[in-house]
Amino acid sequence: MSGLTKSPWIIHYDASSCNGCDIEVLACLTPLYDVERFGILNTGNPKHADIFVVTGSVNEQNRQVIKNIYDQMPKPNVVIGVGICACSGGVFKECYNVAGGVGQVIPVDVYVPGCSVRPEQIIDGVVKALGILEEKRAAFAAESKKGTDTGANADAKKDGGN
Amino acid sequence: MHKEEQTITEVGVDNLVSEVSKMYDEGYRLVQIGCGKYDDIFEINYSFDKDCKFVNLRLKITEGVVVPSITGVYLCAFIYENEIHDLFGVSIKDIAIDFKGNLIRTSVKNPFNTPTVTKVKAAKPAKSENAAAAGAKPDVKSDAKPDTKPDAEKKKEEA
């Protein structure tokens, strides 16, 4: 965590989880684990967030919601699938209404396995995600420096428009 | 072993509402309405409770029979009736708050009315959508089933 210069904010969405992983995500914010020590804040607004934490599997109705939230986030961002359901659908993957893991809708960077996950695992996952975020940021910065009319700018405009 | 006494009385479509009104007048509380499909018969259980005494009315219908709504007696029945309509495809008329099949939107229509819903694991519909974007996505990897296509994916990874 020492190399961390920025405070990443996370947004959490419960796709169709059983609440087990949700409350563990919340438990990370509370005194015992307190991720605010790292400057990590749970925000309700996708436009402020760097890390998208998804719990639960994808179904027909929330597919669009997840996509919407993801599209609204500013672009160098990372997605963490927390819990077995977000990774693969878990015990429910054979249910008629479950399409599978979050990877079905948006690209996921880090998978945190566990049913339900422990707060420590979530912290580990976030730490891993931060590394990826830094890489992505560096790549993004390099790209916007060299390109005049690159896709990155267009992307940024699109995000603002949302 | 604690086992509650649970009575089940059969009712017909015609006297359902009147029987339910009788329960209401006696001061019973509607606990739940649950449906099940066994062969071709839909079995709808109306459960009531009063001071921990548990009583059921059971309605047996076949496909296509229209069931009268009991939301006129117990308003809270709307949530169960909409659910039964969505999941089983039983038509229920005159629901006070009718979602018209939009309470629970499922990917399969009336999932409980079809014989065993087999979701084919190997062919998830949205898989190809952004497979390129996510690269090798662990949840899609079918390594657990060695006969499907891990070879192709491994080759992709190597390349």
Place this chain on the structure above:
Amino acid sequence: MAGRIVVPFGPQHPVLPEPIHLDLVLEDERVVEAIPSIGYVHRGLEKLVEKRDFKDFVYIAERICGICSFTHSVGYCKAIEAIMDLQVPERAQYLRTIWSEYSRLHSHLLWLGLYADAMGFENLFMNAWRIRETILDAMEETTGGRVIQGVCKVGGVRRDISDAKLKEMTAKLDSIGGEIEDLCHVFFDDASVKHRSVGVGMLSKEDAHKLGAVGPVAKGSGIALDLRQTGYSAYGSLDFKPIVETGCDCYSRCIVRAKELAQSVDLIKQAAANIPAGDIEVKVKGNPDGEYFSRVEQPRGECIHYVKANGSKNILRERVRTPSSANIPPLVKMLEGCQMADVPVIVLSIDPCIGCAER
């Protein structure tokens, strides 16, 4: 003025830990009508009974909800045991009671925290969740899981708690009893809590009865509905009285839950003192054949597990009616006529567990 507008609320909303969508019809700042739409969490797990045999379904039953997971597994196992006429050993019944009460403690503390958070009382939220961690530690130490325990099985329980450990647990409860009292004291007496919740989200006794409210929502409206009185598990031999408040508002529901904390601590102590020695499980032979409505009192209220089986290893139909789905009609009623700013508090006052409600 008085033009009507419709404000969509949810599914992703800062105060909502779970997705529920409400269309709020507003007249100025007043809610005229609220139309819930659910289905964001629907998985259709009841259908899985066709794939899993009846013993393995316990794992799925307890994943209906991560908060009431233990009570869900008790409800399911109780249904199978009633159908098969299994004599579950007394010790297992007591252990189930102890863990059920622990999960009630954990759930109520979680809720009190979230409720405080919805009111903007961040400090109280943190305090409630700090105490909750000690409950979760006891859970994890004895069952192996923090929120999903996986100890209940058809015919008994998987793990035993040694007598020494039980003593230790009771001692621990004594020490956090004071902290719980301090916490409840804030909910009982604090002016800002009262200001946000007294007289908000009214649900009269008649409405609660008519709309089928269960759990703390019913208890907060003066209905003494507590299924633990039917005496399942070991509740028949423990001494307790359902807690009833007559305020009919969010404050009463809050008080009911706060008082149930003390009650749960007391029940755990009673159970730990009276627990008999013996086996913790019976062998399960054959397959279930029959039907049964199993009713258990969850932290959120009455939960029904209806199981119908025909003697094969896969049961025919499992239907779960969870307390949260029963509490949605009362919620719609409560929201009528409230202020827009009170909506989060009222929605939280039924302790919505959408994962449960939609399965």
Place this chain on the structure above:
Amino acid sequence: MGLFSMTKTVLKSLFKKPATIRYPAEPAKRFEGTRGQMEIDIDKCIFCGLCSKHCPADAITVNKNERTWSINRLWCICCNSCAENCNKDAIYQTNVYHAPIVAGETDVDVYQGKPVEEKPAAAEEKAA
């Protein structure tokens, strides 16, 4: 709140240990009975497939011919069902959790059993 009780709370908070575990600088809390990831003693395994049959998440694949036992870490729910159903006590549960998996990393752990030794042994017996 009266001044006295407030002072009491302040003093208590001053001298109390902080509630926070400084994870990851400090090791995580672990209990002996915690349900962590599943491990297998592959030498004990007879590849009967009972574990995979009873797995609620279908995470386990047993291949009798190739003598492999593989578990998908992104599917496993750590429920201990496989260990309970194992007649040879080959599978056991640890209290350590699996680390997060970065997309693209392998998520399936394959355990290769020793090749069958019974046949040569039987042949020797016959020869003797």
